[in-house]
Amino acid sequence: MKYTPSDFNQGLCQFLDASPTPYHAVASLQTLLEDKGFEQLHEADSWGQLNAGHYFVIREASIIAFTLTGDDLSNTGIRMVGAHTDSPCLKVKPKPEKVQQSLFQLGVEVYGGALLNPWFDRDLSLAGRVSYEDPQGQIAQVIIDFKDPIATIPSLAIHLDREANQNRSINPQLHLPPILAQMDDGDKLDFRALLEQQCRQQHPEINIGRVLDYEMCFYDTQKAAVMGLSADFITSARLDNLLSCYVGLQSLLAADNTRSALLVCNDHEEVGSQSVSGAQGTFLQAVLQRLVDGNEAYQRMVEQSLMISADNAHAIHPNYADKHDAEHGPLLNKGPVIKTNANQRYATSSQTSALFRQLCEQNDVPVQDFVVRTDMACGSTIGPITSSHIGVKTIDIGLPTFAMHSIRELAGSQDAVMLHKVLTAYFNQK
Known part of the structure; x- marks a missing residue:
């Protein structure tokens, strides 16, 4: 063909x-x-x-x-x-939950030699593989994709970092945890429970019990596209x-x-x-x-x-x-x-x-x-x-x-x- x-x-x-x-x-x-x-x-x-x-x-x-x-x-x-x-991507840590300034965040590790600056100010989602226990006590896996933009990593305003355009450095531990939600006092979010809910929504045909572990990655929700004045490029x-x-x-x-x-x-x-x-x-x-x-x-x-x-x-x-x-x-x-x-x-x-x-x-x-x-x-x-x-x-x-x-x-x-x-x-x- x-x-x-x-x-x-x-x-x-x-x-x-x-x-x-x-x-x-x-x-x-x-x-x-x-x-x-x-x-x-x-x-x-x-x-x-x-x-x-x-x-x-x-x-x-x-x-x-x-x-x-x-x-x-x-x-x-x-x-x-x-x-x-x-x-290269940002992978969610095993115990990722963070609440800072009433904002819910997830701790991440950098996978591979990622170029980190472009990760800021993007509409991010989560996808990956989840291991769960079924009602018979057997461990099985499914893949899931949140698809919707559910997270972002906001840049620090130029007013608070006047050297950003000349000398911006990124500390992966401190600066990369994405923000997913705003929290009220006393609210708690369990990431595994969130994954369990998502697994059941995306795989209603499977009797999914508790989530035991996962390999979840953040990704940019912007679609792949052919672009340029004469459609010379593909970007993704x-x-x-x-x-x-x-x-x-x-x-x-x-x-x-x-x-x-x-x-x-x-x-x-x-x-x-x-x-x-x-x-x-x-x-x-x-x-x-x-x-x-x-x-x-x-x-x-x-x-x-x-x-x-x-x-x-x-x-x-x-x-x-x-x-x-x-x-x-x-x-x-x-x-x-x-x-x-x-x-x-x-x-x-x-x-x-x-x-x-x-x-x-x-x-x-x-x-x-x-x-x-x-x-x-x-x-x-x-x-x-x-x-x-x-x-x-x-x-x-x-x-x-x-x-x-x-x-x-x-x-x-x-x-x-x-x-x-x-x-x-x-x-x-x-």
Whole structure:
């Protein structure tokens, strides 16, 4: 199926709005997969010898979807794309309730390397996963989303901080607790009781008892949008890295199924990936090992496989062009970016970059390069982690983005369709 940028971005915006947390992102991906006939597998079940077909597996807030052709993977390998489901945010603490100056607030932790200034003066809501006890004493989980704007973090007025525009500092402990309500003397609010009420409203079909625990995140309620005088840009929360998750999935769904292909979207990339569902965990390796018979077949499969790690790249900012190496400043709407780092913060090698560059040329898609300034530190991705853990040849690529890790990011409205075209061809390539 051929997409115009308008068609593709409409679906992307819907996906972004439906995915305020990694748990919701996985649920959104699951819905899209099931609509296309993918069958869910469970790690606790015996899979046996899987037939040619379409499958997916979920572990926590990570998901792996794959298509098998019936060919011997030890001879053909498998084409893989990796992305991540998490984004920097404010997570609610276990004992969060605060009442100060008759205002009800919730204590928060900063998740990941968040750009904190843009979190002020936004209409915030809450979403996440809740663990509850049912009437039989069993523990189960549901995901919820308040959806309505229920909180805000007001800025301090300029009159009380005359240096705010020159030297504003944020103490996360003191300055970030959002305000949710005004309280009368003697009033008390229990956050778990509030979650219990919300769970019952959103899941009336479930007999929900008391809430035991939760993973709840604040998020901006402003919807994703295509904007600009000529609709050149797409703006949203969580473009890093739900943009890559969506493009990867649509490419897997559009593939012609002549070659075995896989998409992995891991949680916890923003905090180092060291978790049961992160790229440093066993999820991808455990799934791959179940697709072939024995260690030798597994090693042969990996050697003939390739991984594209897709994570957003830093576009050159017109107001801060000096923050880039002049020859390696990606532009919006000029195609995907090959990310390279001599110190292996990206997994790209000359071999894998040559393959991707050729693939882009064959599909009439422009390709760009990013290398961080030599005098600046370089971030990283799941690419080097997956490459070293699995032993698979890997390239790091991404789409140019402004305001990465802000509560609202900006990307080009044409780039996602270009990457979709390349990744679909990659999944089809013999």
